[in-house]
Amino acid sequence: MKSRSKHRSILEDIIIYLCFKANPNSLRKITKLVYLVDLYYYELYDRQLTDVEFRHHDHGAWAPEIYDVIEKLCDEGILYEQVVRTKDGYSATIPTPKVKETSISLSDEDAFTVLGSVISDWGTAEPQAVVDYTKTTIPFLGTHYGEVIVFSRSDPIVEYAKKHNISPSEGATLFALSNKELTDSILKADAELRK
Amino acid sequence: MVYRPFFTDHFKRDIEKYPDQKAKVEAVVSRILTSPQHRSHLLKYKYGKDLRGKRSRHLSTNFLIIFILCDECIENGFREKGYNNCSFCTGQPEKRVIFLSFGTYDVTYKK
Numbered sequence: 197m198k199s200r201s202k203h204r205s206i207l208e209d210i211i212i213y214l215c216f217k218a219n220p221n222s223l224r225k226i227t228k229l230v231y232l233v234d235l236y237y238y239e240l241y242d243r244q245l246t247d248v249e250f251r252h253h254d255h256g257a258w259a260p261e262i263y264d265v266i267e268k269l270c271d272e273g274i275l276y277e278q279v280v281r282t283k284d285g286y287s288a289t290i291p292t293p294k295v296k297e298t299s300i301s302l303s304d305e306d307a308f309t310v311l312g313s314v315i316s317d318w319g320t321a322e323p324q325a326v327v328d329y330t331k332t333t334i335p336f337l338g339t340h341y342g343e344v345i346v347f348s349r350s351d352p353i354v355e356y357a358k359k360h361n362i363s364p365s366e367g368a369t370l371f372a373l374s375n376k377e378l379t380d381s382i383l384k385a386d387a388e389l390r391k
Numbered sequence: 392m393v394y395r396p397f398f399t400d401h402f403k404r405d406i407e408k409y410p411d412q413k414a415k416v417e418a419v420v421s422r423i424l425t426s427p428q429h430r431s432h433l434l435k436y437k438y439g440k441d442l443r444g445k446r447s448r449h450l451s452t453n454f455l456i457i458f459i460l461c462d463e464c465i466e467n468g469f470r471e472k473g474y475n476n477c478s479f480c481t482g483q484p485e486k487r488v489i490f491l492s493f494g495t496y497d498v499t500y501k502k
């Protein structure tokens with residue numbers, strides 16, 4: 197894989213990638229998708245992929261830095277802001293790439309896996325659905341309004357256990373038992389191993 | 392990777408149900424093989440279902456991956472207690488992760 201352009205940050209490459217892949221696309225959706233990229237990455241590698249500081253706001257995780265980067269990419273001719281009319285009659289700004297997709301080069305193979313997962317889960321979702329989901333994520337819920345979102349609190353089992361004053365093991369068991377299909381699958385797999 | 396994987400047929404079938412999650416599952420499997428106890432939790436006996444000796448790890452958006460750690464099972468006496476009893480078990484604590492199941496959960500965390 198190519199090493200990233202000296203002039204482009206990892207956040208810039210992530211934003212361009214998301215602009216290519218997300219459909220529908222909007223400034224708001226791109227912000228939330230970057231948040232989800234960091235959340236998914238944190239779950240796997242215990243650190244954010246970007247160094248963006250997200251804050252808890254009314255409309256979900258918010259980071260002005262992402263808007264600044266999109267503006268910079270527009271100034272550099274890498275993106276342009278396409279203004280379209282939504283089905284509700286509002287106008288929306290869609291950051292659209294002017295470069296080829298092959299120009300995106302992240303040196304971290306794991307980053308592409310995570311970006312692919314976020315696009316697979318949320319790429320075709322309506323912006324409001326992505327906003328709504330981000331507002332249910334544990335780091336967002338665990339942060340007060342206006343404060344910087346801390347990703348270290350991202351395990352819902354641990355947070356559920358704390359809230360209900362039970363052990364993480366007890367919480368994990370309740371999660372596993374919450375879906376009969378999963379419980380049956382565990383018990384059948386256990387039986388398969390004993391044969 | 393420190394641990395070797397063993398995938399049950401059930402696990403393979405569970406993965407096939409969610410083809411769009413495959414890359415994410417491969418990534419988390421790789422992490423589990425490196426550091427299996429990190430962000431995973433031992434399960435318990437509850438509501439008549441005995442899940443003791445197994446571990447679960449969360450995966451966004453609402454997935455759980457369930458596995459057994461061979462060395463933990465032997466060293467903590469899970470096999471002796473009957474929690475697990477793999478037919479191929481040698482009784483030696485091997486660096487092996489046995490992947491049992493993958494699926495969704497239905498618990499909503501609210502602030």
